[in-house]
Amino acid sequence: MIKLVSASHYLQPVYDHAALTSLETALRGLCREPFRRIDRFIQLALLGSANCASGRKLRPDCGIYLGSGLGPIGNNVVTQEQLIRDLEIPKPFNFINTLGSSAGFYVARNLGLQGQNFFISRRGASLQAVLNAAMADMLLGFATQALVGVVEEVALPLDAHRLRQHLSQDILLAEGSHWLLLQSGASDSRSLDLKRFAEFAALEGFLKSAWRTGDRLCCTRSMETHAAKTMQQGFDAGALSGPTSAFHDSLEAAWLAAFAVSREPGTLFLVDGHPERGWSLFYLGA
Amino acid sequence: MAGAYIRGVGLSCALGEDAESCVSAMQRMQVRAVRLRLDEFDEPLQMPYYRIPDRSELFDAGRFERLLPPVAHAAVVQAGLTPEEIHRLPMFIGSSCFSIGLSESRYASALVQQPETAIPMPLCGYQDIAVILQRTLGCKGDTYTYNTACTSSANALLAALRMIELGWYRHALVVGAELANRTTLAGFSGLQVVAETLQPFDAARKGLLMGEGIGAVVLSAETDSANRLRVIGGASNCDTWSVTTANTDGNSVAKVLNQALHQIRVQPQQVRGIKAHGTATPAGDTAEALGLRQVFPSLPPVSVLKPYLGHTLGACCVNELILYAGALLYGFLPATPGFETPDPALGVQPITTPEPAPDGHYLLNHFGFGGNNTVLALEKIAP
Numbered sequence: 025m026i027k028l029v030s031a032s033h034y035l036q037p038v039y040d041h042a043a044l045t046s047l048e049t050a051l052r053g054l055c056r057e058p059f060r061r062i063d064r065f066i067q068l069a070l071l072g073s074a075n076c077a078s079g080r081k082l083r084p085d086c087g088i089y090l091g092s093g094l095g096p097i098g099n100n101v102v103t104q105e106q107l108i109r110d111l112e113i114p115k116p117f118n119f120i121n122t123l124g125s126s127a128g129f130y131v132a133r134n135l136g137l138q139g140q141n142f143f144i145s146r147r148g149a150s151l152q153a154v155l156n157a158a159m160a161d162m163l164l165g166f167a168t169q170a171l172v173g174v175v176e177e178v179a180l181p182l183d184a185h186r187l188r189q190h191l192s193q194d195i196l197l198a199e200g201s202h203w204l205l206l207q208s209g210a211s212d213s214r215s216l217d218l219k220r221f222a223e224f225a226a227l228e229g230f231l232k233s234a235w236r237t238g239d240r241l242c243c244t245r246s247m248e249t250h251a252a253k254t255m256q257q258g259f260d261a262g263a264l265s266g267p268t269s270a271f272h273d274s275l276e277a278a279w280l281a282a283f284a285v286s287r288e289p290g291t292l293f294l295v296d297g298h299p300e301r302g303w304s305l306f307y308l309g310a
Numbered sequence: 311m312a313g314a315y316i317r318g319v320g321l322s323c324a325l326g327e328d329a330e331s332c333v334s335a336m337q338r339m340q341v342r343a344v345r346l347r348l349d350e351f352d353e354p355l356q357m358p359y360y361r362i363p364d365r366s367e368l369f370d371a372g373r374f375e376r377l378l379p380p381v382a383h384a385a386v387v388q389a390g391l392t393p394e395e396i397h398r399l400p401m402f403i404g405s406s407c408f409s410i411g412l413s414e415s416r417y418a419s420a421l422v423q424q425p426e427t428a429i430p431m432p433l434c435g436y437q438d439i440a441v442i443l444q445r446t447l448g449c450k451g452d453t454y455t456y457n458t459a460c461t462s463s464a465n466a467l468l469a470a471l472r473m474i475e476l477g478w479y480r481h482a483l484v485v486g487a488e489l490a491n492r493t494t495l496a497g498f499s500g501l502q503v504v505a506e507t508l509q510p511f512d513a514a515r516k517g518l519l520m521g522e523g524i525g526a527v528v529l530s531a532e533t534d535s536a537n538r539l540r541v542i543g544g545a546s547n548c549d550t551w552s553v554t555t556a557n558t559d560g561n562s563v564a565k566v567l568n569q570a571l572h573q574i575r576v577q578p579q580q581v582r583g584i585k586a587h588g589t590a591t592p593a594g595d596t597a598e599a600l601g602l603r604q605v606f607p608s609l610p611p612v613s614v615l616k617p618y619l620g621h622t623l624g625a626c627c628v629n630e631l632i633l634y635a636g637a638l639l640y641g642f643l644p645a646t647p648g649f650e651t652p653d654p655a656l657g658v659q660p661i662t663t664p665e666p667a668p669d670g671h672y673l674l675n676h677f678g679f680g681g682n683n684t685v686l687a688l689e690k691i692a693p
Contacts, residue, residue: 088548094434095457104430107492108418111350119497120553123406124436124457125680132681133550138562141548141682142465145455147437153454160472166573184429220478300450301398 026162026206027213028308029169031284032075034068034201037270038178044199047071054078055134061117062130065096065177069127070134072173072201077135080205085139087167088128089158091150091174092143093273094189095124098179127175139167148246150174151202151277152296155306159218162208173203174277191271198270202281214284214308221303230305231293238290242279247296284308313542313689314474315533317481318389320381321632323523323619324360328384333636336618337664341647343519343620348495355499358506360521360620361490368490371415378439379446382485382526386447389528393448395481400451401440402470402484404463406624408455409435411491439487449483459678460587461546462486462624464686467527467631468544474531481532486525486625494623495520501554503591510588510614510646511595511660513653518589521620525628538693539635542671544686545569556597556677563601563675563683570673570685571605578606582670582690583643585634586660587677588614589621590648598675599656612660617647627676627686634674638667638690 036045047067052058054074059066069090103118120126124143132141140161146153151174158170178199179185186193206216221227231241272278276294283292289310297303324342325332346359346368366373386396413433420428440453456466463486470482488494498504498520505517529541547569549562556562571578584606587598602609615630622629637644646660669692676684 085547093436095436097431097434101430103493103497104414104417107496108414108430109421109428111352113351113355113496113500114493116497116501119493119500120679122493122497123459123679125459125678125682126553128458129548129550129553129680132548138548138550138565140546141458141680142469142546143457143680144469145436145457146440146453147434153452156452156473156478157454157469160469160476160478163476164472166472179431187429188432188434298450301400301452 026216029205029207031281032203033281033285035278037198063099063121066127066130068175068201072203073131076203083169086169087140089154089172090128090143091154093147093150101179150274168208170206174274175201176272196270198272200272202277219305227303240292242294244296312475313540314471314529315537316539317530318385318528319632320384320526322381374412381524382443385526385528398451399449400479400482401453402466403439404456404466405487409438458682461676461678461682461684464627464676464684481530484527486628488622488625489522508617509648510590511658513651515590518621521622523622523629525632538691540689542687542689543574546684549681555593558596560600564604566683566685567605574687576671581610583611583672585674586612586614587675599658611643613644614646614660643667
C-alpha cells in the first residue's frame with residue numbers, strides 16, 4: 025500500500041506588467057546551503073520539495089520524480105538569446121541548467137538524498153507521468169519512499185510565454201511547485217492508488233462503485249472532450265472546482281497537491297486517458 | 311528475474327543509417343568523425359564531430375522530422391508487432407536536446423525577418439519527439455519523456471522495463487535521440503571538455519567528442535525462440551558531489567554497480583563484459599574506473615563505444631545498447647579505438663581488438679550531469 029505522508033502546494037498567479045515573486049527569502053530558511061548559479065526553475069523545485077519534506081528525515085534512498093511540461097524555460101530563453109541573438113557562448117551554469125535534471129540534483133543535495141532522480145515530461149500530463157514512474161518503482165520495491173513533484177515556471181514577458189504555448193493572450197498564467205511525499209506502508213495516512221482500464225466502461229463502472237458523497241473528480245486536460253463530459257455528468261459537478269483559475273501546464277498537480285494539503289475528507293479521483301490507449305485512474309483516498 | 315526481450319532495433323549514427331551496417335562497421339573498427347566549424351562567434355568553434363552521414367546540411371531545420379521516423383519504424387517492423395499492438399504502443403524517450411535545433415533555427419529566422427516580434431525558445435520541445443513518432447507510426451499509447459542528461463535514454467529504458475515487468479504494458483518503444491544543435495556544441499565548448507581526439511581511459515585522455523545518433527528499441531515481455539537478448543534489470547542513483555561529474559573517488563559508481571548486480575542476483579565474477587560510459591574526460595573516467603575496481607577484483611573485458619559514434623549524450627544508452635547487443639549477437643565484444651597508453655591511476659584497460667562474446671550477463675554504464683548514474687544489465691541467452 026502506497027501512502028501519502030505529506031504534501032506541499034505553491035501556486036502563484038503572474039499578472040501582466042508585474043514582476044515575478046521573489047523566492048529568495050523563502051528559500052533562505054529552507055536550504056541547508058546557499059546555492060549559487062541556480063535559476064528560477066531550480067528555486068521553485070527547492071521551495072516545493074523542502075516544504076514537502078519539512079520536519080521529516082527522509083530515507084537516503086528516497087527517489088525524486090520531478091515532472092514538468094516546460095522545464096527550466098526561463099533559463100532556456102536566456103541561453104538561446106545568448107547563443108542566437110548575441111552570438112555568445114552560453115555561460116557554463118546557464119548551459120548546465122538547461123537540463124531538467126539539474127533541478128533534481130539541487131533537491132537531492134538539499135535534502136541529503138542519494139536515490140533515483142528522474143526528470144520526466146508529458147505535455148499536459150506530467151503529473152501522471154511522474155506518478156506512474158514513482159508508483160512502478162515503489163510497487164517493485166526499487167524505492168520505499170518517493171518525493172514526487174511537478175514544477176512549472178513562467179518566463180517573462182508573458183505575451184511571449186503565452187505564444188510559445190499557443191495560449192490566448194487573455195489567459196491568466198501561474199507558476200507552480202506541487203509535491204507529494206509517498207511511502208510504502210506508512211500508517212495513518214491517505215492512500216494513493218492507481219488502476220488502469222482498457223475500456224472506458226470499466227473505468228466508469230469502477231468509479232460508480234467507489235464514489236461517495238463529497239468525493240472529488242478531476243479529468244485531465246489531455247482527455248478527449250466527450251469522455252471528460254461523460255465523466256463530469258456522471259458524478260457530482262461540484263467536485264470539479266479547482267484551486268485556481270490561473271493556468272500552467274500541469275494544473276492537475278495543483279489540484280492533487282491542494283487537496284492533499286487541505287486534509288479535506290473524501291477521495292480525489294484523477295482520470296486520464298484516451299479511447300485508443302486506455303485509461304488510468306489515480307485516487308487519493310481518506 | 312523477469313526482464314524484457316529486445317525484439318526490434320533501429321539505429322542511425324556516424325557508423326551508418328541502419329543497425330546492421332552500424333554493427334558491421336564497428337566490427338571493422340570504422341571511425342568516421344568530420345571537422346565541424348561554427349563561425350558565428352568571436353572565436354570560431356572547431357571540433358571533430360560524429361555526424362549522421364545523411365546528405366543534408368548539419369543544421370537543416372527539417373532534419374529532425376526527417377531522420378527520427380525511419381529509425382523508430384525500423385524497430386517496430388523488426389519487432390513484428392500487430393497493428394493493434396502498434397496502436398497502443400507506449401513510448402519512452404530519452405534525449406538531452408529534443409527539438410532545440412529546430413527552435414534555434416526558427417528563432418534565428420525570426421530575428422532576421424521580424425526582429426521586433428521574434429521570441430526565443432519558440433518551441434517548448436520535450437513532447438516533440440513523441441508527437442512526431444505518434445503521428446508517423448500511428449501510436450496512441452502513453453508517452454514518457456526523460457531528460458536526465460547523458461542517462462536520459464538509460465532511465466527511459468529502465469522505466470519501460472519496469473512497467474513491462476508490472477504488466478502495465480506488453481511492449482514498449484524506447485527512443486534515444488541526439489541531433490546536432492548549437493546549444494549543445496557551444497555549451498560543451500564553454501565547459502572546456504571537448505578534445506581533439508577521443509582516448510577513453512588512456513593516460514593522455516583530454517576530453518570528449520560529441521556525436522549525433524538516433525536509436526530505437528522495442529522491448530517486449532514476449533519472445534520467440536530466436537530472440538537471444540534480454541534486458542534483465544538495472545539500477546540508478548544520484549551523486550550530489552558535483553553537478554557535472556560523479557565523485558572521483560568512485561564510490562557512487564561502485565554503489566550503482568552493486569545495486570544493479572544485487573537486483574539481477576549476479577556476482578561480479580559472472581559478468582562477461584562491460585560497456586563502459588568512457589567519456590574520456592579526466593574526471594569522468596577516473597570516477598568510472600575507480601568505481602569499477604571497487605566492485606570487480608578482476609575486470610571482465612571492457613569496451614567503450616564512443617570512439618565509433620561520439621558521445622550522443624541523452625541518446626547514448628539506446629544507441630550504444632543497440633551496438634553492443636548487436637555485437638553480442640554477432641559473437642564479438644567490441645574493441646576500443648583510441649586507447650593506447652594505460653593510466654596506472656585508473657587500472658582499467660579497454661580491449662583494443664574484438665574478443666569472443668560468450669552467453670551470459672553484461673553491464674552497460676551511463677553517467678550524466680545532475681549526478682545521475684545508471685547501470686543496465688543485459689543477458690545473452692544460450693540458443
